[in-house]
Amino acid sequence: MSAERPLPHSQMRPGHADRDKVIDRLQEAFADGRLADEEYDERLQRALSAKTFGELSVLTRDIPGDRLPAPMSGRFPVPTTPRRPDMRPVAAAALGGAGYFGFGPLTWVPALILGHGALRALPKGDDRRALAIIGVALSWTGMALMLLIVFAVVLAGIFG
Secondary structure (H helix, E strand, O other), rough: OOOOOOOEHOOOOHHHHHHHHHHHHHHHHHHOOOOOHHHHHHHHHHHHHHHOOHHHHHOOOOOOOOOOOOOOOEEEEOOOOOOOOOHHHHHHHHHHHHHOOOOOHHHHHHHHHHHHHHHHOOOOOOOOHHHHHHHHHHHHHHHHHHHHHHHHHHHHHHOO
């Protein structure tokens, strides 16, 4: 698996507040006589349509004063897609309970597999561990009851 390369600050996307800071600096420079009318209008349009911090910083680099916008730490990680929550504990509890409504081992075995997998994957203290434990407990209890019933039927057939 390859490591994600962080983007340089100049390639990150600015927000409205970042554009507003640059526009304020351009207005100050225009009021101070540092920019002509045409140049101010051109830079204003470029500031409004800038898609990266690099495009914004070019607009104010020849104006004395604070440089805007300044990078926070140089490089930022590439945004990733958020992970979906682990649904194995919910499935384990649902399948463990479904076995008592006539499905038996067809749902208890998957509930055991999902429940034990979830218990291994989830950190201690995670609230979802309770659901996994419920699913595993329901499944083991159901399997034990089923074996007792089968054992009782076999004994009844032999001695009955």
